[in-house]
Amino acid sequence: MVLLLDVFNLMLLSSLTGTYEEDDIQHNIEQLRKTEWFQQYLKQQPYRDLLIYDKDVRKVIVKLNDKKLAKNPQRPAYQRIVTKALQRKIIVS
Numbered sequence: 001m002v003l004l005l006d007v008f009n010l011m012l013l014s015s016l017t018g019t020y021e022e023d024d025i026q027h028n029i030e031q032l033r034k035t036e037w038f039q040q041y042l043k044q045q046p047y048r049d050l051l052i053y054d055k056d057v058r059k060v061i062v063k064l065n066d067k068k069l070a071k072n073p074q075r076p077a078y079q080r081i082v083t084k085a086l087q088r089k090i091i092v093s
Contacts, residue, residue: 025062031069032061037079041086050089060085 032038041047050057
């Protein structure tokens with residue numbers, strides 16, 4: 001249920017901003033949601049909040065190569081990149 005609300009919030013944010021970058025972030029998040037490790041992050045409150053609301057973490061997600069991500073979201077490099085961004089924000093907080 002909470003996960004559905006988070007998806008709704010993401011859709012609402014993207015529709016309100018209407019920016020091209022927000023659409024790219026949403027697309028990349030949808031691809032990452034296919035992985036088990038990303039699902040685990042979404043189940044944990046501090047990480048979920050960062051993934052949904054933090055502009056720096058979302059900027060890292062939008063920089064991922066969307067074509068390669070669509071072909072293979074399981075690539076270990078994506079997990080390292082996202083994990084590093086999340087850890088930086090958790091340490092700073």
